Amino acid sequence: MKLARVVAIVVVIVLIGLGGFVAFAWRSEIAAIDPPQPQSFDAALVQKGATLAALGNCNSCHSAPAGKSFAGGLALPTPFGTIYSTNITPDPDTGIGRWSEAAFIRAMREGVDREGNHLYPAFPYDHFTKVTDDDDKALYAYLMTRTPVRAEAPANDLPFPLNVRLVLAGWKALFFESGPYVIDRAHDPQWNRGAYLVQGLGHCGSCHTPRNALGAEERGQEFAGGEAEGWTAYALDASSPAPVPWDADALKAYLASGWHAHHGVARGPMAEVTANLGTVPDEDVQAIATYVASVMGPPSDAAKARGDKLLQQPGVHQPGTDAQTAGTQTIPVKADGQDQGALIYAGACSSCHDAGRPLPYGGIKLNLSTAVNGPDPSNPINVILYGLPAAEGQKSPVMPGFQGVLNDGQMAALLTYMRMTFSDKPAWNDLEDKVADIRKGDREMTVHAADGTSSAPANPTRQNTSW
Amino acid sequence: MVALTINGEAHQVGAEPDTPLLYVLRDDLKMNGAKYGCGLGQCGACTVMVDGEAVFSCVTPVLLLEGREITTVEGLGTVEKPGPMQQAFIEEQAAQCGYCIAGMMMRAQSLLQKNPNASDAEIRAHMEPNLCRCGTHMRIMRAIHRAAELMRSGAGTGAARVTGERGS
Amino acid sequence: MNAILNPGVTRRSVLAGTGALVLSFSMRGALAQEAQVKPGDESSNFQPQVEAAPELPGSLAKTPKLDAWIRVAADGKVTVFTGKAELGQGIKTALMQVAAEELEVPFETLTLVTPDTGLTPNEGYTAGSHSMQDSGTAIRNAAAQVREILIGQAALRLGVPAEQLHAEKGAVAGPDGKRIGYGALVADDLLNVDAQPTSKLKSPDSFTEMGTPRQRVDIPGKVTGGQAYVQDMRLDGMLHGRVVRPPSPGAKLVKFDDAAAKAMPGVVQVVRNGSFIGVLAEKEWQAIKAMRVLSLGAGWEEHASLPDIAKLPEVLKGMTTKDGIVKDAQKPVQGVRSVEASYTRPYQVHGSIGPSCAVAQVKDGVTTVWTHTQGVFPDQGAIAEMLGQPVEKVRCIHVEGSGCYGHNGADDSAADAALLAQVAAGRPVRVQWMREQEHAWEPFSPGMVTKVHAQLDASGNIVDWNYELWSNNHSTRPGSAGALLPAQYLEKPFQPDEQELKISPEGNGDRNSVPLYAFPSQHVVWHWIKDMPLRASALRGLGAYMNVFTIETFMDQLALEAGADPVEYRLRHLQDERARAVVSLAAEKFGWQANQKAPRDHGYGFAFARYKNLAAYCAVAMEVEVERDTGRVRLIRGAAAVDTGEIANPDGVRNQVEGGIIQAASWALYEGVTFNDTRVTSVDWSTYPILRFDALPGQLDVHLIPRPGTKFLGAGECGQGPGGAAVGNAVFNAIGARLYDLPLSRERIKAAIGA
Structure with a gap:
């Protein structure tokens, strides 16, 4: 995924003389060790590592559907081939059981495995390099005390010369800057903690920053919006398309709980992130929220006024007339006119999205929806087609998917109506083609329950099941 | 009036276009298979097929369905001539109260029509949206596997129609 | 009588087909039901107040006449009657197997009539895993006795000693190949006799039906879209009703504007009685839309009456009304070690996949209710009381619903339908609850706290066992009209039945609180909670x-x-x-x-x-x-x-x-x-x-x-x-x-x- 357009690495090889390059690229092996006993790690250190692993969202890439936690094997499709995530359980043969702490720290800092091979930047060491040794040690302690799982990740499916790991040294030479986070004295400790987590272990930019032709994050474009697993990762800078501007409090609530009344429910890969952040200490989420809010900057007066107006707007019914009955009883709107999109909205969407049932279990009023106001329609298409599945045994919002019934033309009509009605942004183009493209399933697109974790084991084809 | 094709038969129905298919099936056409369970797309009791895809009929307004091929459990066969899916559920006695079962069969049918060799894990994942409260799940799984066998072997005496082919 | 759904039998057709046999229809308490079930008493149907013949097996004790259970028509067709309902547990098939076995008739030829206050014996509730014990036992004994009566009758006709005759395939056969079909043997009041305390039951080694797996009779219909549930009933001229439930328990309707709902297409009638509001429409979707609009016109006064969920165990423990000693066998024993633990569980729903539903119709002054209740007779009494009518003016007929697993919204929806039917000018009314109504308004299984203290001897054996539980009663079934949800919200509301603590062999909240293990010293107490938050x-x-x-x-x-x-x-x-x-x-x-x-x-x-x-x-x-x-x-x-x-x-x-x-x-x-x-x-x-x-x-x-x-x-x-x-x-x-x-x-x- 994060390896898009890596093909251009070929160019790098041509640019650099091969002999010197090998010398430059060479990394030595760090000696294998006998797997350390889990009891040899300090419990407090392991606990700290658990928090850090959640902050780093490690489980989401290093666990495959129907597989065990951290046992790897998740397919990461790229335009050029498929990379499989590795087993980071302490299994001595197929995992990192023989890795010393030093080897682990080097992998995080430099993107090199124990044997000295360069790692593909799908493993976001461009961010992890900022992690302190102390935190790496805690992460190491946490991972080495997980259940060892014998699971060989499938071999990467990449063509020559991309399958030669030495070429990655060239990529690093161009785009990779190694070294831990440096404290910015101009800001307070909370801001710095946030910046450290967001830029480092949290690797938020991996999805929320656009990438260049060589698959590296664009310098100077940090948090300007990117893409992840078939989903738009919206801009976290001043160009955020959220109809109601975010502030630190809203960000904190959203990140910790997976939803916010003014912004909606996390889904797609973000559901995994918020599920993990729900388990970490408050201060860390607060720090992340503080930093992200500062990246976004205070909203312009116009944006703020627009947001306030939206929040004051009544629902489709007059203020105070939301049915005062138990639970989900809803009064859908009646469609005006014969616009197909309006009719579909009234018949299929309104009963949840105009019901006045509060979030997260009620549908968001779509004029508050970032998806409907965003630059790209991928997210609303994904959600309408595939819905929001129920989390296993957990309270969670559920939305049925409509892929079985809405054809491409009906999808386009509905999306056009939604964009026109619930946003002041320009119309989306080529909607039918985009819907058809997503529906074809050639591009990887993952659907998660709102708790993020439920998509994995025993559910190899969840994305094909429409809710 | 809305024109609908259900189990191969054309119907003209005098329903408001926003009416969910479920109520048109049950109320206008007096069919029993699709059941009201939640009206929210959370339980699957109302599942039918539209062009071979499993669909929650409780959240599908009929205005979307002109020219589409709708299949309900009534279209899979009859008591006298059960289709392979029905045959399998009878053989495995895969029902307790049975309220969820028609929806279960329709969702399973939509999978097996596309992939009669679906694995156990694929079946489970596919059946995820449908709820059973009696705890009949183990038998439902067995029945779906059995239905797949019957379909692969061309057995099952029934009138099960392959859907997903327009105008068939 | 009105048409009933399934099986396709009416009292008339049953009676008509049975010739002289049914001159006196012997069912006890069919309409004038004397055996009122005591409110809130889950075990009362297992210990009927009126025991006609206590020595008789199973439910024969309460309904001893054989032809209340089994009738043979002149054409030999056998109809079996049960007061136990099919809840998805497969009881119909099992009871038919029992009858077929002892009667020696082919399974396929049997007709089974399920609970109907106008037709079948009163067997209280279908609950407590009692259907086979009560009804199965009654039918088995009745069937065996009917078989012997028929053999005796054949002996008279053939002039052969009964010992030389045997029953097979719906007939009595003799040694010389002579056969007389059951239909030809029944006459007069032959089966209108009281059951005997003992029956000549078949020996298990001669069973051909019982103990053999049999495909359930209801499954083929259910997997092919047959009419199987009360939800599937469509009577001529039937209206669809919906009820607007209050937003919270005890809420009072203080504002009501039904103008918008009344103006909606298909709406026939809006009903208000106190805080009970409902709507009747020609089509189901119209009724649902009208219910939603009606809910907009309703304003409620709510009360913060629910306990703090975060402190539920403490709340429950603080509510104890009195203690019931379930087992008092404490002895002075001294262990070497003691262990203690306390457990909690939350409130739970039954969670039927199909929300509760009923159909009701008023005709000739009689309100007939088709319901998936577990107890048609108790509902009959409660609904009659709610309507202010004599019990014989209400008939309840069981029709299957979605699995209930206990007392869900079945009885309440039956009451809803009965109320709405009163204003429907003779048209049948079908009411189904919405999902959120079922989840929020069905009676919950109550939250509980338990605590055990045990002492072990030196070899680890348990020598002393001290058990406490905190719980409400687990049954508030009808009972009186006050047990019916809508009745509590009428202009003249009915109060819920007074709860009482009762320690019984079957148990209630204390069910299974006494371990089956042999501990030298045991003490079990139920800290009983009267109030139901x-x-x-x-x-x-x-x-x-x-x-x-x-x-x-x-x-x-x-x-x-x-x-x-x-x-x-x-x-x-x-x-x-x-x-x-x-x-x-x-x-x-x-x-x-x-x-x-x-x-x-x-x-x-x-x-x-x-x-x-x-x-x-x-x-x-x-x-x-x-x-x-x-x-x-x-x-x-x-x-x-x-x-x-x-x-x-x-x-x-x-x-x-x-x-x-x-x-x-x-x-x-x-x-x-x-x-x-x-x-x-x-x-x-x-x-x-x-x-x-x-x-x-x-x-x-x-x-x-x-x-x-x-x-x-x-x-x-x-x-x-x-x-x-x-x-x-x-x-x-x-x-x-x-x-x-x-x-x-x-x-x-x-x-x-x-x-």
Whole structure:
């Protein structure tokens, strides 16, 4: 995924003389060790590592559907081939059981495995390099005390010369800057903690920053919006398309709980992130929220006024007339006119999205929806087609998917109506083609329950099941 | 009036276009298979097929369905001539109260029509949206596997129609 | 009489076909029902107040005339009557097997008439796993006696001693090949006689029907879109009704504007009586839309009357009204060690997949209600009281609904339909509840707290057992009109029935609170809670689920304390041979090895109970895997052993127990009603999740121990306690820590692991 357009690495090889390059690229092996006993790690250190692993969202890439936690094997499709995530359980043969702490720290800092091979930047060491040794040690302690799982990740499916790991040294030479986070004295400790987590272990930019032709994050474009697993990762800078501007409090609530009344429910890969952040200490989420809010900057007066107006707007019914009955009883709107999109909205969407049932279990009023106001329609298409599945045994919002019934033309009509009605942004183009493209399933697109974790084991084809 | 094709038969129905298919099936056409369970797309009791895809009929307004091929459990066969899916559920006695079962069969049918060799894990994942409260799940799984066998072997005496082919 | 749905029998047709046989229709208490069931008494239908002939087996004690149960028409067709309802447990098929066996008639030729206050015996509620014990026993004995009467009749006709005759395929046959069909043998009041205390029952080794798996009669219709449920009823001219329920318990309607709803297409009538509001429309979707619009015109005064959910155990313990001593066998014993633990469980819903539904019609002054209630006779009385009419002006007919697992919204929706039908000018009215109405308004299974204190001797044996439980009554069934939800909201509201504490052999909240294990000293007390902060009633197993969960997970903990294997430890304390047999069989089939260690993150759990200590025996072994990092539990495999006495339909028993275990696993792992200080907030499957396919075990086998020639014990609920407890023990075994609060949620498991 994060390896898009890596093909251009070929160019790098041509640019650099091969002999010197090998010398430059060479990394030595760090000696294998006998797997350390889990009891040899300090419990407090392991606990700290658990928090850090959640902050780093490690489980989401290093666990495959129907597989065990951290046992790897998740397919990461790229335009050029498929990379499989590795087993980071302490299994001595197929995992990192023989890795010393030093080897682990080097992998995080430099993107090199124990044997000295360069790692593909799908493993976001461009961010992890900022992690302190102390935190790496805690992460190491946490991972080495997980259940060892014998699971060989499938071999990467990449063509020559991309399958030669030495070429990655060239990529690093161009785009990779190694070294831990440096404290910015101009800001307070909370801001710095946030910046450290967001830029480092949290690797938020991996999805929320656009990438260049060589698959590296664009310098100077940090948090300007990117893409992840078939989903738009919206801009976290001043160009955020959220109809109601975010502030630190809203960000904190959203990140910790997976939803916010003014912004909606996390889904797609973000559901995994918020599920993990729900388990970490408050201060860390607060720090992340503080930093992200500062990246976004205070909203312009116009944006703020627009947001306030939206929040004051009544629902489709007059203020105070939301049915005062138990639970989900809803009064859908009646469609005006014969616009197909309006009719579909009234018949299929309104009963949840105009019901006045509060979030997260009620549908968001779509004029508050970032998806409907965003630059790209991928997210609303994904959600309408595939819905929001129920989390296993957990309270969670559920939305049925409509892929079985809405054809491409009906999808386009509905999306056009939604964009026109619930946003002041320009119309989306080529909607039918985009819907058809997503529906074809050639591009990887993952659907998660709102708790993020439920998509994995025993559910190899969840994305094909429409809710 | 809305024109609908259900189990191969054309119907003209005098329903408001926003009416969910479920109520048109049950109320206008007096069919029993699709059941009201939640009206929210959370339980699957109302599942039918539209062009071979499993669909929650409780959240599908009929205005979307002109020219589409709708299949309900009534279209899979009859008591006298059960289709392979029905045959399998009878053989495995895969029902307790049975309220969820028609929806279960329709969702399973939509999978097996596309992939009669679906694995156990694929079946489970596919059946995820449908709820059973009696705890009949183990038998439902067995029945779906059995239905797949019957379909692969061309057995099952029934009138099960392959859907997903327009105008068939 | 009005048309009834299924089976296609009316009283007239039954009577017409039976010739002289039915001159005096002998059913007791069909309309003028003298055996009122006592309010709130779950066990009263097992101990009928009016016992016509107490020495007679099963429900014959209350309804002794043979032709109340079995009638033979002139053409030989046999009709069997039961007061027990098909709830999805397969009782119709099992009862028909019993009748076919003893009557010697082909199964396929039988007609079974299910509960109808106008036709069938009054067998109280279909509850407590009693259908086979009560109705199965009655039908079996009645059938055997009818068979012998018919043989006797044939002996007279043929002039042959009865000993030389035998019954086969609906006829009596003699040694010389002579046959007389049953139809030709019935005359006059032949079967209008009281049953005898003993019957000439067939010997199990000659069974051709009982004990043999038989496909259920209702399944083909259900899998082909047949009319199978009250939800599927469509009577001529039928209207669709919907009720706008209040937003919270006890809320009062203070503003009401129905102009918008009345103006909607298809709306025939808007009804208001106090805080009860409903609407009638020609079509179902019109009724739903009108209900929604009507709810906009309603304003309610609400009260913050619900307890603090975060402190529920303390709240419950603080509400104790009085104590009931369930078992008082404390002896002065001194152990060397004592162990104590306290457990909690939340409120739970029944969670029927199909929301409750009923159809009602007023014709010639009689209100007929088609309902999936578990008790047509009690409902008849309660609805009549609510309507202010004599009991004979109400008829209740059972028609199947979605599985109920106890007292769900069935009776309340029957009352809704009866109320709305009063203004429908003779047209039938169908009312179905919406999902959120079922979730928020069905009577919940009450939250409970339990506490055990045990003393062990030097070898780890339990020498003293002290058990306490805090609970409401688990049954507020009708009863009087006050037990019906809509009746509580009428202009002249009916008050809920007064609750009473009663200690009975079957038990209620205290069901299964006495362990079957042989402990030298035992004391069990029920701290009874009268007030119901949330309306509560019967859910499959009543208190047994929580009491067995407590006893069996605590037994596990004690086994650990004693350094013993959990299965051996149970056997050590079990003297009942049938109990020992199910424990041993479940262990063997599971492959249980003493002191075995499960693979990492896996756990094995075992649990046992004899339901009510007087019904079916059930032991369950379960393997789970716990995902340490998420706290998520997957069921890997399970094996159960069951002794339910005589078995009519083995596949039916397996189906019930399998389902019970899966359902109990869902209860134990996921479920709990949530509420704020005013409203119930778990109102759909999104906010009240239950088990879905992804959590299913790979394998679950139910092994039966047939006991031919013994009593029916009933199978419907025996899996609930052991099923939940086995899952619990397996989880604890996997994580090496114990949890005391249900459900065993991911968060709690993660916290216990310290991951």
